[in-house]
Amino acid sequence: MRFLVLFLVLLLGLSSTAQEILFEGYVLDHKTKKPIPYVNLSFLNTLKGTSTDEKGHFFIDLPTNFLEKQVHISSLGYKDTIVIAKDIFNKKRFGMVEESYELDEVVVSESFGNSDVLNPISSYSLTSGFSSSSTPWVLALYFPNIGAQKKYLDKVTMFFQKNKLFKGPSAKFRLRIFDVEPKTKMPRTDILRKSIILESNLEEDFVSIDLGAFNLKMPETGVYVGVEWLFVPFNWYRYSYKHPITKKKMVEDRFAPTFGAVYNKNQNYKAMVYGMGQWTDFKVRSKDDTGNLIPAISLKLLKE
Numbered sequence: 001m002r003f004l005v006l007f008l009v010l011l012l013g014l015s016s017t018a019q020e021i022l023f024e025g026y027v028l029d030h031k032t033k034k035p036i037p038y039v040n041l042s043f044l045n046t047l048k049g050t051s052t053d054e055k056g057h058f059f060i061d062l063p064t065n066f067l068e069k070q071v072h073i074s075s076l077g078y079k080d081t082i083v084i085a086k087d088i089f090n091k092k093r094f095g096m097v098e099e100s101y102e103l104d105e106v107v108v109s110e111s112f113g114n115s116d117v118l119n120p121i122s123s124y125s126l127t128s129g130f131s132s133s134s135t136p137w138v139l140a141l142y143f144p145n146i147g148a149q150k151k152y153l154d155k156v157t158m159f160f161q162k163n164k165l166f167k168g169p170s171a172k173f174r175l176r177i178f179d180v181e182p183k184t185k186m187p188r189t190d191i192l193r194k195s196i197i198l199e200s201n202l203e204e205d206f207v208s209i210d211l212g213a214f215n216l217k218m219p220e221t222g223v224y225v226g227v228e229w230l231f232v233p234f235n236w237y238r239y240s241y242k243h244p245i246t247k248k249k250m251v252e253d254r255f256a257p258t259f260g261a262v263y264n265k266n267q268n269y270k271a272m273v274y275g276m277g278q279w280t281d282f283k284v285r286s287k288d289d290t291g292n293l294i295p296a297i298s299l300k301l302l303k304e
Contacts (some may be wrong), residue, residue, distance in 0.1 A: 023066070024059035025088055027052050027073065030095035038174060038197060038230050039075040039096070040136040042276045043085065049135030049276075051231040072277040076174065076195045080277065116151075118143050118299045119269060121159055123205045126260040126296055129161030132229045133239070133254040138176055138274035139282070140187055140226030141295045146268075151218040151301040153177070156225055157208040159260035159296035160200045166237040170199040171256035173235075175209065176226035179219045186279050187224040187272060191216060197230075200257040218301060224272065225297050231255050260296030269294050 027039045035056025042049035043066060050060040067086040074080045078096040088094050119141070130139055145151070156175065175196045178187035192214065198207050229235075235255040243250050263286045271282040271294045284293040 019064045020061050021064055021067070021089075022059060023062045023085065023089055024057070025092040025094065026056045027058065027075075028056060028093055028095050029078075030097050033095075036075055036078065036096060038172075038195065038232070039073060039078075040228070040231070042072045042074075042135045044070040044072055044082070044276050046276075047134035049231060051136055053232045053234075074277075076176065076190055077193065082277065114303050115154060116301045116303065118301065119264065119266075119294075119297065121157070121260075121262060121296050121298050123159060123260075125262050126159060126161055126205075127263055128261045128293065129163075129258040130261055130295065131163070131254060131256075131258045133252050135275060136229045136231050136255075138226045138228045139259060139295055140176065140178065140224040140272050140274065141297045142180070142185070142224050142268075142270040142272070143222050143299050144268045145218050145220055145222040150304045152304075153211045153214070153216040153218060153223070153299065154302045155208055155210055155212075155300040157206055157298040157300075158198075158200075158227060159206045160204075161258045161260045162202075162205070163237075163256060163258045165239060165254075166202075166256040166258075168202075168234065168237070168256065170201050171235045172197055172199050172230050172232065173257060174198070174228040174230060176224075176228055177216070178224040178226065180221040180224065182221050185221075185270070187226070187274070191219070191223070205260070212302075223299075225299055226274070227259055227295065227297070229255055261293050262296050263291035264294050265291040267292070271295060 027036045029036055037052055037054045037056055039052040041058060050058050052058045067089055069085050070082050071085050072082050077099055079099050175198055177192040179189055179191050181188040200207055237254055237256060239252045239254045241250050272279050273282045
């Protein structure tokens, strides 16, 4: 079987003579002043970005002219913010404001009769994978809500493709779950309001997480289940390749994990990518034009 790896990468031409600086600092909770781990920072209209580590610290080498650009800062549980890079560079720290939520009433039911698995997958069905470099992304898959029966989100399973270049024992990523805007059918707000960091183990090709404790009712318009890359040293590896035109050796920083992908003929499943502050459609058709390439993510639902 021939494997295809799709990289969410757009080459950005930068002057090789541009002077570089070390752009670093800390992201903190505006109120408590505590560091916020795994915050993603992306430079708008470019494909440059990084993430904070476990101590809220970030760093990246940048051309000096990037100080005039806008930075999109995002983290689950906090308000997305756009600031000028120079402001962060001068102060070496940035405070994020916590997002306020209206808590929904939680109704726990013991009358679950059966279950459904949406987009069932086996590791043998993986045909390609999604990797990331340059800037952090969220890759999300839409799951429709079919039928009038009340349902709850029970378990999410994410599959991975083997990556021989990444030598770490595991890679960290964040799980995201969004409700759906009825008119545009795009991801809207996080309904999983806790930052859940998962790890892909090199010895396993999937990770499952039980969502039963969160009592998440399946919204009428369905949900998007997303996986978010984290640009932290723990996930870093280097990729070398030959430029297709100049034939020169190129070296890129990339970040694990490599999420698995499958071709699916069911048009109800839709993939989208979030980067630099906006959602965009992700569409790749199979060679025979019978299916779309989507993330290898399964969702188990419990029915009342």
